[in-house]
Amino acid sequence: MTIDAVSKEFDVSKDTLRYWERIGLLPKIKRNSSGYRDYSEMDMNWVFYIKVLRNAGMSIEALFEFVELFRSEDNTNDYRKQLLIEQRDLLLKEVEERQKTISYLSYKIDHFEDHTLNYENEKLVYHAKDEKGD
Amino acid sequence: MTIDAVSKEFDVSKDTLRYWERIGLLPKIKRNSSGYRDYSEMDMNWVFYIKVLRNAGMSIEALFEFVELFRSEDNTNDYRKQLLIEQRDLLLKEVEERQKTISYLSYKIDHFEDHTLNYENEKLVYHAKDEKGD
DNA sequence: ACTTGCCTTGAAGTGGACTTAAAGGTTTAG
DNA sequence: CTAAACCTTTAAGTCCACTTCAAGGCAAGT
Numbered sequence: 001m002t003i004d005a006v007s008k009e010f011d012v013s014k015d016t017l018r019y020w021e022r023i024g025l026l027p028k029i030k031r032n033s034s035g036y037r038d039y040s041e042m043d044m045n046w047v048f049y050i051k052v053l054r055n056a057g058m059s060i061e062a063l064f065e066f067v068e069l070f071r072s073e074d075n076t077n078d079y080r081k082q083l084l085i086e087q088r089d090l091l092l093k094e095v096e097e098r099q100k101t102i103s104y105l106s107y108k109i110d111h112f113e114d115h116t117l118n119y120e121n122e123k124l125v126y127h128a129k130d131e132k133g134d
Numbered sequence: 135m136t137i138d139a140v141s142k143e144f145d146v147s148k149d150t151l152r153y154w155e156r157i158g159l160l161p162k163i164k165r166n167s168s169g170y171r172d173y174s175e176m177d178m179n180w181v182f183y184i185k186v187l188r189n190a191g192m193s194i195e196a197l198f199e200f201v202e203l204f205r206s207e208d209n210t211n212d213y214r215k216q217l218l219i220e221q222r223d224l225l226l227k228e229v230e231e232r233q234k235t236i237s238y239l240s241y242k243i244d245h246f247e248d249h250t251l252n253y254e255n256e257k258l259v260y261h262a263k264d265e266k267g268d
Numbered sequence: 269a270c271t272t273g274c275c276t277t278g279a280a281g282t283g284g285a286c287t288t289a290a291a292g293g294t295t296t297a298g
Numbered sequence: 299c300t301a302a303a304c305c306t307t308t309a310a311g312t313c314c315a316c317t318t319c320a321a322g323g324c325a326a327g328t
Binding site for chain 2 (some may be wrong): 007041044045047048049052053055056057077078079080081084087088091092094095097098102103104105106108111112118119122126
Binding site for chain 1 (some may be wrong): 314315316317318323324325
């Protein structure tokens with residue numbers, strides 16, 4: 001598959017695909033007789049994988065660990081699975097943080113009329129455990 | 135309150151506090167006789183507010199709109215409230231995206247044994263709940 | 269053959285959000 | 299009084315993740 005097709009298939013710019021390959025996130029892509037990239041099925045899987053995890057906010061740095069672990073022979077599946085679990089839990093924590101801000105904003109919206117900014121009160125609201133307290 | 139105290143109270147570096155003020159996210163902070171910053175209660179409210187929204191991933195750009203709207207006289211509360219709602223909904227969407235990746239990772243974890251990377255299948259998994267697809 | 273447009277590379281540039289440096293004034297402990 | 303430990307400013311530097319540029323090779327239409 002050509003770089004243009006892959007770019008369209010996954011909605012990732014051609015430059016980004018070349019960049020990911022250059023820094024080693026993607027493996028060296030095979031070339032056709034003209035030196036153009038020809039992506040294999042496996043390459044596409046990696047593009048999908050990397051895109052999903054990048055979209056979820058995983059850093060390039062973290063993705064290196066990921067990619068390395070899944071490519072190297074001398075790692076057990078248990079270890080790989082553990083990494084997946086770790087990354088999921090990391091994402092879960094991040095989502096929890098976002099949720100806190102969302103309910104804080106909801107509080108501000110619901111109590112808009114009596115709102116005068118007061119960080120001491122709002123700190124309490126912000127850090128209140130997920131109880132729909134009014 | 136001194137810059138050092140504010141920095142500690144909100145866990146935001148002094149440099150960042152000066153930076154936020156310089157670019158206009160924070161108002162001009164009053165100075166004491168030595169020219170040192172002396173943060174008022176209102177200033178602290180803004181620090182809290184900005185910190186919460188930054189932590190939630192809101193860009194400086196978006197925060198400008200926010201701050202301006204809440205500072206200017208000629209805007210109705212309705213308009214301000216609308217902005218809060220918009221920002222909350224934006225955050226909600228982002229969280230939904232993250233959730234999708236979380237359940238995708240959960241799927242990968244649960245089906246680890248029979249896993250061979252295959253983006254066509256996994257795309258389906260990833261977009262399972264989200265009928266629209268791309 | 270020419271033109272248009274896609275592909276290649278390495279290097280340099282961009283944008284966002286700080287962070288650090290340099291040079292100096294102020295406060296406080298001994 | 300002196301030195302450490304604060305504070306001030308403006309300007310330059312850093313980090314991340316691309317993105318754009320420059321110079322050229324390859325391919326398809328007319």
